[in-house]
Structures are given as C-alpha cells and as structure tokens.
Amino acid sequence: MTRRDEIECWLTDMDGVLVHENSPLPGAAELLQQWSDAGTPFLVLTNNSIFTPRDLSARLRSSGLNVPEERIWTSALATADFLKSQMPGGTAFVIGEVGLTTALHEAGFIMTETNPDYVVVGETRNYSFEAITKAIRLLLAGARFIATNPDATGPSADGPMPATGAIAALISKATGMEPYVVGKPNPMMFRSAMNKIGAHSENTAMIGDRMDTDIVAGIEAGLYTLLVMTGISDEAEVSRYPFRPDEIISGVDKLVSLEPVESDEI
Numbered sequence: 001m002t003r004r005d006e007i008e009c010w011l012t013d014m015d016g017v018l019v020h021e022n023s024p025l026p027g028a029a030e031l032l033q034q035w036s037d038a039g040t041p042f043l044v045l046t047n048n049s050i051f052t053p054r055d056l057s058a059r060l061r062s063s064g065l066n067v068p069e070e071r072i073w074t075s076a077l078a079t080a081d082f083l084k085s086q087m088p089g090g091t092a093f094v095i096g097e098v099g100l101t102t103a104l105h106e107a108g109f110i111m112t113e114t115n116p117d118y119v120v121v122g123e124t125r126n127y128s129f130e131a132i133t134k135a136i137r138l139l140l141a142g143a144r145f146i147a148t149n150p151d152a153t154g155p156s157a158d159g160p161m162p163a164t165g166a167i168a169a170l171i172s173k174a175t176g177m178e179p180y181v182v183g184k185p186n187p188m189m190f191r192s193a194m195n196k197i198g199a200h201s202e203n204t205a206m207i208g209d210r211m212d213t214d215i216v217a218g219i220e221a222g223l224y225t226l227l228v229m230t231g232i233s234d235e236a237e238v239s240r241y242p243f244r245p246d247e248i249i250s251g252v253d254k255l256v257s258l259e260p261v262e263s264d265e266i
Helices: 028-038 053-062 077-088 096-106 131-141 166-174 188-196 211-220 235-241
Strands: 009-012 041-048 072-074 091-095 117-123 144-147 206-207 226-227 248-251
Touching: 009 117, 009 188, 053 211, 072 131, 072 144, 072 188, 077 117, 077 188, 077 235, 091 096, 091 144, 091 235, 117 131, 117 166, 131 166, 144 166, 206 211, 211 226
Parallel strands: 009 041, 009 206, 041 072, 091 117, 117 144, 206 226, 226 248
Antiparallel strands: none
C-alpha cells in the first residue's frame, strides 16, 4: 500500500482543486511553488478541450497561479495522443475549438470533411446544426466516433450550459453509435499524462474534487487518490459511492506542509 510520503509525481485537477471561478483556492499557489522548487514532476489536468495549454497557463497566471504550459494536460491533448497511437497521420472531422484542433494538428492529423477516419467531438461554444448533421452522416458512412470528455454540462456565469457529453448524446441518438471517450473518468487520460512526465502509477498521486471522475479514474489507473472538499463533493456525495479515495482532505493547503497531515474524518 502506497503512503503519501512515497509519492514522487503528482497529477491534479484544476477547477475545484486549484481554482474556483478564476480565484485561486487556499494553498494552491504555495503547493505549485513547492513542487517547482523541489523539481517534482506534476501535471494539471482538465477535461476542458476548448483552450490550448498556453491559453490555460495565461488564464491561471491571471488568477495568481504559475503553471507553465508544459505542465498542463487537457482532454484535447490526451485525445490527440490516443489517436496518434491508433492511426498516425490519420484524418478527422472535428467539432471543437482551437484547443482540440491545435492538439490534433500537432499530433500530425489532417482536418477534413471528406471521408475522415474519425469524427471527434469536443467542447465548443459554437455548436452548429450543420456541423452536427455532417458528423452524423460521416459516422453513418464509416467514420469512427471519438469524444474528448463525457461532461454533459459545463459552468458559465449564467448557469449550466450543454457540453461535450450532451452533444455526443445527440449524435449517438441519431446514429446508434456510442463514442469512445478519452477524458476523465477514462484512466487513459491519466496514463497518457503519466507517460508525458515519465511517472509510474505506484508513486503517483491524483488530487481531485469529484468522486465520479477524478477519484474513480485515479483508482482504476492505480494511483494514490486524494479528494479535496473545495469543489463539488461533500460528505453526503462521498458516502454514495462504493469506493473511497486514499485520503480526504479539506483542501490543497493541507499538502503545502512537508509534515504528514491526518485525513479529515467523515
């Protein structure tokens, strides 16, 4: 059984762990600085496929958090990494934003509307009926169906808005085809992240705020898991699930000290 003091590499979710609505959470800046100073390999993970790592790095910097772009791993990068391993130099029809198209381009993929190998659906604020119709027809003609992440809704200042999972469900209903989903809770995203930093599951930890994505995927990937209570999970939410994280802590500020910290009891 791995103990926290044996952890050498860290993966952490972003929203609800490091930031909340563009404000840094207590201890986030100090923890990132601690990892950087110690040369500890780490990656900040997000299921959001809209933004490039450079965009996200700038966004975090404006919130007071210093995360270099090479320390950010998105579902778009994980999807591009997966597709490159499956079909190097393949083609794709993409419903998504610059974060996804850039990742696929850099992985050697060609964007096309003519007989693509894959239809890839990611996050976008500009879903069009025309693009969805084209995706449905390309899938029925033989393209393979990929989604960057399963999230049905995403947050906005005005409330929830439809996200990748909702649009993928619409396409699934029209085609009878389910997508292969690369992002959390698929442990594939964690494995590709670990490959990027040369980490091994037995000495890597995952910090998350969601039992149904971060924690279950971390467990399935064989990682040491820490649930923070600064996001959407509360005690009632935790008790609903048949699995448990290795540790439950109030927030990442509990990880800043090098002294061992007792888990909060629930």
